[in-house]
Amino acid sequence: MRxxxxxxxxxVNPLGHDLDSSLQAMAAGHSAIGPLDLPExxxxxxxxxxxxxxxxxxxxxxxxxxxLLDRNAQFALVAAxxxxxxxxxxxxxxxSAVIMGTAGGGLTTQDAAFHAVYAEGKSRVHPFTxxxxxxxxxxxxxxxxxxxxGPVFSVSSACASSNHAIGLAFQMLRAGMIDAALAGGxxxxxxxxxxxxxxxxxxxxxxxxxxxxxxxxxxxxxxxAAVFVLETAEAATARxxxxxxxxxxxxxxxDASDMVIPxxxxxxxxxxxxxxxxxxxxxxxxxxxxxxxxxAANDRAEAAAMAQVFGPRAGKIPLTASKSLxxxxxxxxxxxxxxxxxxxxxxxxxxxxxxxxxxxPACPVDLVVTSARPIALTRERGVxxxxxxxxxxxxxVLALRRA
Amino acid sequence: xxxxxxxRAAETVAATIRQILADQARLDPAALGDxxxxxxxGLDSLALVETLFAIEExxxxxxxxxxxxxAQSADDLAxxxxxxxxxxxxxxxx
Numbered sequence: 440m441r442x443x444x445x446x447x448x449x450x451v452n453p454l455g456h457d458l459d460s461s462l463q464a465m466a467a468g469h470s471a472i473g474p475l476d477l478p479e480x481x482x483x484x485x486x487x488x489x490x491x492x493x494x495x496x497x498x499x500x501x502x503x504x505x506x507l508l509d510r511n512a513q514f515a516l517v518a519a520x521x522x523x524x525x526x527x528x529x530x531x532x533x534x535s536a537v538i539m540g541t542a543g544g545g546l547t548t549q550d551a552a553f554h555a556v557y558a559e560g561k562s563r564v565h566p567f568t569x570x571x572x573x574x575x576x577x578x579x580x581x582x583x584x585x586x587x588x589g590p591v592f593s594v595s596s597a598c599a600s601s602n603h604a605i606g607l608a609f610q611m612l613r614a615g616m617i618d619a620a621l622a623g624g625x626x627x628x629x630x631x632x633x634x635x636x637x638x639x640x641x642x643x644x645x646x647x648x649x650x651x652x653x654x655x656x657x658x659x660x661x662x663x664a665a666v667f668v669l670e671t672a673e674a675a676t677a678r679x680x681x682x683x684x685x686x687x688x689x690x691x692x693x694d695a696s697d698m699v700i701p702x703x704x705x706x707x708x709x710x711x712x713x714x715x716x717x718x719x720x721x722x723x724x725x726x727x728x729x730x731x732x733x734x735a736a737n738d739r740a741e742a743a744a745m746a747q748v749f750g751p752r753a754g755k756i757p758l759t760a761s762k763s764l765x766x767x768x769x770x771x772x773x774x775x776x777x778x779x780x781x782x783x784x785x786x787x788x789x790x791x792x793x794x795x796x797x798x799x800p801a802c803p804v805d806l807v808v809t810s811a812r813p814i815a816l817t818r819e820r821g822v823x824x825x826x827x828x829x830x831x832x833x834x835x836v837l838a839l840r841r842a
Numbered sequence: 843x844x845x846x847x848x849x850r851a852a853e854t855v856a857a858t859i860r861q862i863l864a865d866q867a868r869l870d871p872a873a874l875g876d877x878x879x880x881x882x883x884g885l886d887s888l889a890l891v892e893t894l895f896a897i898e899e900x901x902x903x904x905x906x907x908x909x910x911x912x913a914q915s916a917d918d919l920a921x922x923x924x925x926x927x928x929x930x931x932x933x934x935x936x
Contacts, residue, residue: 484904641891641909657910699888735910 443612444842446680447668449521451514452775453489453661453765457521461765465779466811468791470764472648472659479631485643488629489661489766507567508580509545514664514771515577515625516584522621526668528585529678530619536590537582538608539666540600540624542770543633544593545572550632577625581666589617598730599691600624601665601773602827602835606689608669609837618674623774625664634660640699642734648767649794650731650760651738651802658732661766665774672842684784685842687822688717694832700736701828706744709834710824714748717838721749723822724756726783726814728776729804730826731760731792732767737828742802754803757812763793773827773835780823783814784841816841855901855933856926862896863922876923883922890919903932 448458453471455461464471475488496505496513508516528535548571552564570576575593582591590611594604601624608622628634637643637660644657675682690712694705714721730741745753761779762768768775779790788811795808816823825837857871864871867883874883880890887909894905905928907919918924 639891639895641894641907644910645908655910656908 440613441615442672443609443669443686444672444675445667445669445683445686446675447522447526448665448683448778448781449518449525450663450665450775450778451491451494451517452663452665452768453491458778461778462782465761465764465790466782466786466788468764468793468810470793471661472766475629477629477631477634483631483634484638485634485645487646487659489659490629491663507570509548509571509576510627511541511545511547511625512571512577512580514627514662515539515666516580518623518625518664518666519581519584519621522666522668523585526680528619528668530670530674532586533588534618535587536608536611536617536620536622537578537587538590538592538594538604538620538622539578539581540594540596540602540604540770540774541574541577541626542595542597542600543626543628544574545576546628546633547630548572550630553632581621585621587621595770596833596835597829597831598767598769598772599827599829599833599835600770602825602837603691605667605773605777606691606835606837609686609689612669612671619668619670621666622669623664623666624771626769626771627662628769629660629662644733647794648733648763649796650729650733650763650792651742651758651799651804651806652795653797653799655733655735655738655799658734658762659766661762661768663765663768663775664771665778667774667777682842683781684839686837687719687840688713688838689836690716691833691835693834696832698831701740702832703740703743703747705832705834706741706826706828707747709836710744710748710826713824713836713838714822717822719822719838721752723820724749724824725816725820726789726823727756727758728780728823728825729758729760730828731762733760733762733794738799739801741826741828742804745804755805757789757807757814758804759790759807760792761790764790773825773837776825777837780825780839783816783823784839787813787815789814852930855930858900859897859926859929860922862893862900866893874922876921876926878922879920880922880925897929901929901933903929903936905929905932
């Protein structure tokens with residue numbers, strides 16, 4: 440089987456508009472969560488979120504192009520451009536894939552169209568409403584921009600979408616179906632209607648995202664995108680490309696039990712599955728980037744799943760929950776959290792988790808807090824897991840290491 | 843007369859809440875005593891979220907509740923009687 444590596448990464452997220460600024464903010468433990476700047480904010484009960492600030496799409500796209508781009512696809516395209524600029528695209532376009540995760544697709548477009556016809560009584564919406572709001576729009580836009588004519592599709596598995604997308608790209612590369620992929624995720628759900636829907640579930644925090652911490656009171660929404668260039672280790676080495684990480688394992692499982700309450704067994708099987716797929720044991724794991732939403736239900740289930748997989752060592756594996764920094768990016772969460780996993784690989788440090796108030800006895804984990812923590816990745820213990828667990832019980836875990 | 847009207851209104855509120863709870867728990871409203879705990883009626887935090895939605899829509903009020911930590915809710919929602927009292931207080935403050 441072929442080895443698969445990441446040679447390019449790009450992003451637009453609440454912490455930064457490119458890879459370097461995002462990694463710097465993560466390393467500094469800077470949280471982008473703050474007051475939401477949205478119309479009719481007074482009618483929302485939750486008024487905080489992690490927005491992409493200072494976003495001027497007209498600096499990235501001309502007017503004709505922009506007419507076809509929801510905020511979701513704008514983020515995705517700019518992230519993809521950065522990833523391609525970093526890695527280059529050397530493979531045959533017909534054997535190059537684009538696989539993008541998203542939970543909501545062009546929700547801002549949909550929200551605006553519904554508002555126009557229902558609230559404003561208008562009789563028509565923008566003619567490009569459909570090509571903007573399709574879940575697959577970002578994947579199509581990326582394929583068009585770079586002329587990639589191989590497999591192109593979107594993956595939608597709620598908050599696990601990105602990990603499913605990146606995992607599928609990994610499997611297709613490993614199996615020899617394709618020679619390169621742009622994979623990741625994008626989300627732009629911070630619209631009035633999108634937030635209203637979330638408000639109803641009563642799982643959003645009014646003040647901060649505090650994963651695994653005493654006193655946590657819910658999740659905080661974010662938005663943005665991250666896109667990676669994946670290719671075979673052989674091709675990357677042959678052309679002298681800089682390798683950011685090797686993807687060594689992937690596993691997806693389903694709880695098949697509840698639409699919103701996670702079952703630790705499904706998460707445990709996904710973590711164990713990713714390790715088995717990589718051909719390494721639990722002792723090889725040096726760090727975990729948690730799903731870590733800051734909800735009581737997720738954090739307890741995730742800690743229980745870690746105990747199931749790692750036994751007594753579960754409480755000693757350094758854990759980061761970067762949603763406390765960039766918010767919960769839904770279908771883009773796994774992609775932006777994979778950026779956080781590049782920090783230990785590239786700079787030998789683990790980013791801290793923000794919002795921590797003190798230990799929660801229900802979550803006996805070694806959470807990295809306050810400031811970045813140095814980590815030595817060794818041959819015996821150098822594997823990093825990135826967890827994504829979605830509503831509806833859909834679990835996807837990626838395993839990485841230095842190439 | 844005014845007091846009588848208020849009492850009748852309070853009884854209607856209580857009856858509506860009992861009906862909403864009974865629909866959620868699939869029980870006879872008459873079986874819902876004031877001291878019955880919602881958790882014992884089989885209403886978990888998710889069912890409570892749906893119950894509160896129905897109550898808020900019925901009475902045009904907003905009931906503060908965070909499903910992450912039901913125990914730390916600012917209002918007492920633990921029993922049928924406590925929920926009715928909370929709703930009546932929120933209606934009065936409307």
